[in-house]
Amino acid sequence: MSLITRMSLKNRLIVGLLTLVIAVFGVIATTSLNQETMPSVELPGTSVQVTVPGASPEVVEESVTKPIETALEGVGDLETVSTTSSAGSMSANVTWPFGKDAEEMTDSVRSAVDSAKADLPDGAEAEVLSQQIDDVPVVMFAVSGGEDSQKLGDLVETELVPELQSVAGVSSVDVAGQNERRVNISFRPDDVNDKNVVTTSVPDELTAAGTVVPAGQSADGNKSLSVEVGDELDAVDQIEKTPLRTADGTVLLGDVADVELDSVDKASYSRADGKDAVTVSVTKGQDDNVVEVSHGVNEVLERMGPELGGDVSFSTIFDQAPEIEKSIHDLSVEGGLGLFFAILVILAFLGSFRSTVVAAISIPMSLLIAMIGLMVGEYTLNILTLGALTIAVGRVVDDSIVVIENIRRRQGTSDLTIDDIVASVKQVAGAITASTLTTVAVFLPIAFVDGIAGQLFRPFSVTVTLALLGSLLVALTIVPVFSYWVLRKSPKPLSPKRQAATDASYEAWARKHREKGIKRAEKRQSKIDRKNAKRGAKGKTLLPAATADAPVTPMPGDGEASDRVDRLQQRSLPAILAALRHPWRTIVISVAIFAVTMMMASFLKTDLLGAAGQNSLYIAQTLPAGASLEASDEAAKKIEDVLASDPDVDTYSTTVNGPETGSENSFNITLKDDSEAEVATNRLSNQIDGLGNEVGEIDLQDASGSANEDVEIKLSGSDLSALGEAADSVTKKMSETEGVTNARNDLASDQPIIHVDVDREKAADYGYSQAEVGQAIAAALHGSEAGTLTLKGKERDIFLAATHPDATPDEIRALELPVTEVQTQNAQEDATDAVEEKTDRRADEAKAKAEEESADQLESAREARDNAADQLEEARKALRDAQNPPPAPSPGDMAADQVEQAEEGVEQAEKGLNEANDAIDDLVDSQREQEESQAEEQDLADEQAAIPDIKGDPITVDEIASVDETETPATVTREDGNRQVTVFATPAEGQLNPVSAKAQELTSSMGLPDGVSFDVGGASQEQADSFAQLGWAMLVAIALVFLVMIATFRSFVQPLILLVSIPFAATGAVLLLLLTGTPLGIPSLIGLLMLIGIVVTNAIVLIDLVNKLREHGMGLWDAIIHGTRLRLRPILMTAAATVFALVPMSLGLTGGGVFISQPLAIVVIGGLTSSTVLTLILVPALYLLVERRKERRAEHKEAKAEAKHEADQHRIDEETAEVAARPVDE
Known part of the structure; x- marks a missing residue:
């Protein structure tokens, strides 16, 4: 490490230039970092939304929920699948363990849902949605004004939304509350019947009419042209002119229906501050800057306000940017105050402005290095990373303080040389490196912590790590260079008068110290004399005489011969010496304090992340x-x-929902800047409670996005009535439990419905399935979509209007159902049978007539035969008469014969005439019969040809189903395939653990109905998981710190001594948490994790110097005394700098990020304070006991070896003397 320092000192200008470069790039990084409230958290879950219009909750459960659950069972690594079935929709929350790739898991869930779509009812629409913190809107605002709400909605859609979408970083813009418009097609029943139009075919006809068909390519010279056929529908009159094919030909849609652009009936209302409004939500992209997006959106609103009209106004419902900017500003102020206090502490201890300036340089340089690292790592500036920088302010100066203090102490009154600086840095380089690495090591396990604790605090640990490593680099390079530039000249010596006063004060303290040592020696000697009197009477070996304590004198050697005991050391040495004289007593007292503190820890309040206070x-x-x-x-x-x-209350927005959207209203409330959130929340809660049950069930909570603190009691079973009974009982018990501010459950009351019970066999006979009956009724009651139409650049839905909206049960019973293919087929078969029957009857009639005609012909032939026989007989008679002529008749006889012959002639003529008439009549009848036969044949042919066009007659609903009013659960909730009801208990601040324990106890003892089981989870389970993860992280951190210290001291025992200071750090942390009433949560545990690395740094610096002094030949006692007093100032200085740097944060002076930074600061302040005291008191005592025992064992071993050597020598001497005493003749 000294090599780096020496190289830096030899290249001072380069180091200075690099310092400037780091400063510039650090500032650039600081201004370019994206800003957000919290780090981007990849939540381990997604949601599935399925809509089934018109389906009851129980139908949704059977036809949608169960197929979706079955499909999701095939997705590996899922933790839970929670579903809620309600009227017309199903929602599922799917979770997996933290650490899994969210995109990959979401794709797996999406694939599973797609595979289940084939099993869902017709018309069901499924969608998989992400659940990330980045999905929270950056800005949400309401647009109000103007009398025409439709015009306002159109303005927002056509004018405002495109401008917002053009803002850099905007991912999506969602509009709610506007009057939607669509093309309604309302059929006229009489016209439909008259023109024989099948209304169910209209959607297909519209699609076919408005589809542009690509028809390939065409060559035109050197050009290749695409061929497309048709145009899209882009006007209402085009829809009216859509041709519909019927059995009677083609008719236009407008001939049987009214087509118009009309408003859609609202399923919800949106208001801002009580006035009708359109709500706009703006969401940013994943890697975009929240603040920049917010500013861009607000600039658009300022510009567009006048353009939209003077009566149009905007009111902000939610905006992340001001809160982010306030948090960053507040934490920056607290960091600045911490920096100021830390510099004051350094100045107070060093007593030198120049030395303070050099030390202070390390703080901004370390933080700027961290900023550059955050930019390279693509982290954001949020309350976690900024809180980490604020907390690091006090810690990053530690290494520089140790270096500067050592340089100043070795400098004395002479000028500073490069060799002096290198020697000073070399003496502490190993210690500060080890102490920094131990602090860094505690943050390494956070990288492997799962759950929300790992996701939130990973950027925090990275930030602190970067700042600490930067501080080490600064202490070994920049600080020595600036020390050479600023501290090279020797400090101004004290005036003779002040020097004399200082010397006199020191001599007085030394004399007093010696006198006290003599008195203590005399007191010890008096005790030894009394003990020796007793031992002498018993014949035991007397104890050695007491000696006076060695005086604390300047430490010789290593260039520090003139280092005298200063005033700070004079005031602290009595306590240190007392601890060293009575090490066991010191240990017992320390352990007792630790035990009492741990017992008091049971009184700590607990939470997860605490209230954000936004x-x-x-x-x-x-x-x-x-x-x-x-x-x-x-x-x-x-x-x-x-x-x-x-x-x-500053502003508020309201969303009112009807039965189609869940009958749950929501209110987003923004409080005034100068309001107390907790006071306002309590007052609102009391006022709303005073409204009674007529306002429904109310859940008032913080909307800042902090972690949910509810304890959840999940009741599972198959019987809904038993679940309802259990839920009511548990909710009542929890509401009466101390520490619970609100208890509720998600079991919705039964809702009235009209239930249509379809007789499946009858329906099947007519060709209906149960689903088809339901769809037909839904179309009649609610209408159905028939495509889309683009009007003036705006896509509009085409909707077949309901024919029976708001129908009563009797009207539903009388609804005519669409004719099915089965009905048509049956009708055609009946018509075919009728034609066949007529054909058969006609054939039978023709046969009978043919038989009758044959009989008549036979009779006529017989009559002709008889007539021929008569004529033959007459001819024969005439022949006989001619052969035998009679006598000539008389004239009278002749006349009579002639008359008779004339009469016979007449008779024959009449007979012939009658026969001719009969023949004519027969001919006419035959012709008429032939014509009738041909007509009948044509009728049969026409009937046969018309059979394919025959449709079945419609039937009414009551012919195949019963229609009754009944009640059904409004929602059905399931988790992992079992029906479930969840009871939510909101604990008071800091009461998470007691409420969780009480929930477990009460639910276990109250005796739930048979078949109902329970599980307590929610925030308490998240807390338990996070605490367990951080507990393991602490153990790993301790192991890593231990390894660093073994490498530093090359000893196994001495690191164990230093580790003793870790649990005692919890003493101060717990006491300060109790004194301030701060709950123990994840931020507090992160503070304890930090303490593991921080508290051993002072002990490392201390023991490292003690070991070095012993290596230079100093005795154990003197080495401990001198090492402790010489490291007293830097230890107190670094601890005080850290503590005072965190004081503004611990007090929450500005409130920014207080719910995370304040508990963390309190823990570090308390733990560092107690550990510093113990480092100076307990660690030297333990070191003395361990090393003295080692020395005594070594001395004992050496004494044994010497005694053995003496015994061996004595034996050798005796043997030699014995040999020498023998006579020569022997």
Whole structure:
């Protein structure tokens, strides 16, 4: 290490130039670092949101939640899957262990959800969302003004949002509360029926009409042109002219429906300070600067205000930048005050302005080196990193103080040379290196701490580590160079008068010290004389006479012969000498103090991170399940009345939700800068409680983003009624528990619903599934989406309007369901059967007629045969008559015969005429029958051809389902596949552990219903995990410190002596936490972790010098005395500088980051104070006992060896004498 110092001194100009370069780059790094409230935390989880319009919670649980849970079971390394099923939606919170790659795990969850989509109901939409602190909006503001809310929303969407999106660093801009508009298509039932339009085909027709189809490429000379067919729909009248194909031809949509651009009915209201408003949230990119984004957004608002109209105003709901800037400013002020106090301490101890300036240089240089490291490591400037820099202010000067103090002490009254500086640095280089490395080593385990403690405090540990390593580099390079420049000339000697007074004072102290030593020796001798009298009477060996204490004289050698005992040493040496004279008594007293302190530790309050104390509050107002939007609005207005009348409330925004969005209202509240957050919160809580049950369940909490402090009692089981009974009992018990400020559970009350119980068999007969019946009813009650339309650059939804909005149960029963394919197929089969029946009947009639005609023809043939026979007989008769002519008749007879023949002729003519008439009639009948047959055949052919166009007749809901009013749980919560209800208990400040223990005790003893189990977690589990992780980190840190000290002292025993100071540091830390009422949380434990490295640094510097003095031949007692007194000043100086640098932070003078920095500072101050005292008292005593025992063992071993040597020599001498005494003749 001295080589670095010597090289620096030989190249002083280069070191000076490098110092300037570091200063410049450090300032650049400081101004370029991104600023944020807290470090970016990669939360180990994601969420899944699934919407199923119209589904009840129980239906959602069965058809959505369980398939999603089953799919997520295939994702490895998941810790928990918590789901909440509510009307129309399902949300799932998925967590995995800290340390897993969030992007990779989120992709795995997304893949699992995608695989489950095939099992979800039609129309279900699933989305996987991230859960990172960076997703919190940078700025949230409300836009109000103007009578036309629709125009205001359009202005925000078209004018303001594009300007905000153009701000550097803006990732997204979300708008809520504006009047959404869409294209509504309202069918006219009479026209639909008259024109035989199938309304379910309209979405497909619209899609087909508005789709641009790429049709390939076309060559035009040397140009290649893309071919596309069609245009997108971009006007309402184009939708009206969309052709619809029907069985009767083509009709236009406008012929059967009204198409208009209309406002969407609001599912929620948004207000700012009680006035209707549009809420805008601006989110930054992951690596962008919060403050710069906020300033950019506010610049846009200032510029756009007049452009949007004089009546448009903006009110900020939430803005991270002012709080960040305030925290940074406050911590900077506290750091500056700490720096000032540290410099005052150095000045007071060194008594030299020049030496103080050199020491003070190390503070800004170390911090600027840390800033450069933060910039290189892409860290941000937040309350953790800035708090680390503030805490490091007192510690980074330690190494420089030791170096400067040693240089000044060795310089004496002579001029300073390079060799003097190198020798001074060489003497302490090993000690300050070891002490710095031990402090750095304690932060190494934080890199391996899981959970929120590791995520939050990893940048903190990196910052402190960079500052400490920078301070070591500065102490070994820059400080020696500046010491040579500033301290080279010898200090001005004291005036003769002051010198004489100083000498007289020293001589008086030395004389008094000797006199006290003589008196103590006489007192010890008196005790020895009494003991020797008794021992002599018993024949025992007498004790040696007492000797006076060795005087504390200037230490000889190593260039420090003139180093006298100064006034600070004179005042401290009595206590040090007393501890060394009675080491065992010192140890017993120290152990007793430690034991009492540890017993008092049980009275410590506990928390996780503590209250941030920022000026933002959040109220969640949960109303009874199923509460209408109007009822939610009335309840919200009562809360708004309280907020409007509260003197500490600056602004507030309200979001009112109806049953479709959960019936939970939210209020974001900004308090005035001069208000006390805790006082305002308590007053608001009391005022809202006074409103009674009519405002629902209220949860008022800090909105600053600090860790949730609720204790969670998770009740699991399969019976919802048993879970409800258990939840009510546990909530009641916890609300009566001391230390609990609020107890609630997430079991929502039952909500009334209209339940349609579908007869699956009947429905299947008509071709319906249960889901299709539900979708048909949902379309009738709520309408359905049919695509999108871009109007004037704004994308609008196309919506098929509900035909029966707000239908009663009777109206639902009478709803006509869409005709299914099964119904159509059945109708076509019935028509086919009818045609076949007619065809068969006609065939039968034709057959019967043919048989009748055949019979008539046979009868006619028989009659003709009979007539022919008669004619043949007559012919034969005539022949006979001709052969035998009768006698000639008389004239009278002849006349009679002629008459008779004439009559027969007439009869024959009439008969022929009748036969001709009959033939004509038969011909006419045959022709008519033929025509009728042809008509019938045509009718049958037409009926056969019309069969494919036949549709089924619609049926009503009550033909296949029963419709009844009933009640169902508003939400169903599950975790890892089991139904669950969570009871939340909010502990008072510092009561996290007692409340957690009481929750465990009460729940175990109260006797839960059968089948219900419980688990206590939440903040208490997070605290237990964090405390356990930090406990292991402390053990690892102690091991690392031990290894560094072994390497430094090359001894196993001496590092153990130094480790003894570590637990005693907790003595002061616990006492100061108790005295200040500060809870023990993660920041306090980080402070204890820091103490492990800090407290041993003083002991290392002390023991290192004692060892060096002993190496130069000084005795054990003198080495301890001189080493302790010579390191007294730097030890007290470094401790005091650190303590006073942390005083502003411990007092929380400005309030910036107080919830993290204040507990940490209190622990370090208390622990460092007690450990410093113990370093100067207990460590020398332990060192004396251990080393004296080693010396005595060595002396005893040496005495034994000498005694043995003497015995051997005596034996040899005796044997030699015996041989010499023998006669020669022998």
